[in-house]
Amino acid sequence: MGNGMAGFVGKTGSIDTINNYNLYCHCVAGLVGYEDKNLYLNKDLSNSMGLFLQKTNIIRDYFEDLQAGRTWWPKEIWINYASDLSQFHQDPTGQQSLECLNHMVMDSFSN
Numbered sequence: 001m002g003n004g005m006a007g008f009v010g011k012t013g014s015i016d017t018i019n020n021y022n023l024y025c026h027c028v029a030g031l032v033g034y035e036d037k038n039l040y041l042n043k044d045l046s047n048s049m050g051l052f053l054q055k056t057n058i059i060r061d062y063f064e065d066l067q068a069g070r071t072w073w074p075k076e077i078w079i080n081y082a083s084d085l086s087q088f089h090q091d092p093t094g095q096q097s098l099e100c101l102n103h104m105v106m107d108s109f110s111n
Contacts, residue, residue, distance in 0.1 A: 018107065021074035022051065029054035048111045055108035059101070063089055077103050 015021050029050040058065075058072045065071055071085050078085050081100035088097040 015072055016075045018074050018076050021055075021072070021076075021107075022111065024072065025051045025054040025058075029057075051111040052108055055104070059104050059108065073104060077107065 015024060026047060062073065066086060066089060073085060075085075078088070078100050080103070081096040082088060088100060091097055
């Protein structure tokens with residue numbers, strides 16, 4: 001877990017691809033699921049649960065992270081809806097904002 005997370009130290013705002021997003025979520029939360037004895041026997045399920053929970057947190061913490069200068073939303077997703085990630089805060093109920101949010105939520109179910 002520590003080795004995986006070390007690869008992201010100092011790289012806030014640099015999650016460009018969905019693959020890197022999944023790797024980040026796996027390192028910070030997917031591995032934690034392996035420690036749950038109820039999920040231990042099914043590593044795929046435990047990893048999926050960890051990724052889902054981490055992605056939920058990332059979606060929820062969008063504005064807090066943006067204010068702190070961190071962004072974990074993968075550019076591969078949000079660039080389809082805006083030229084800058086902060087645009088979603090400027091018009092949170094706009095069509096592009098909602099479509100991007102839907103894309104992020106649907107991605108959280110993909111693991």
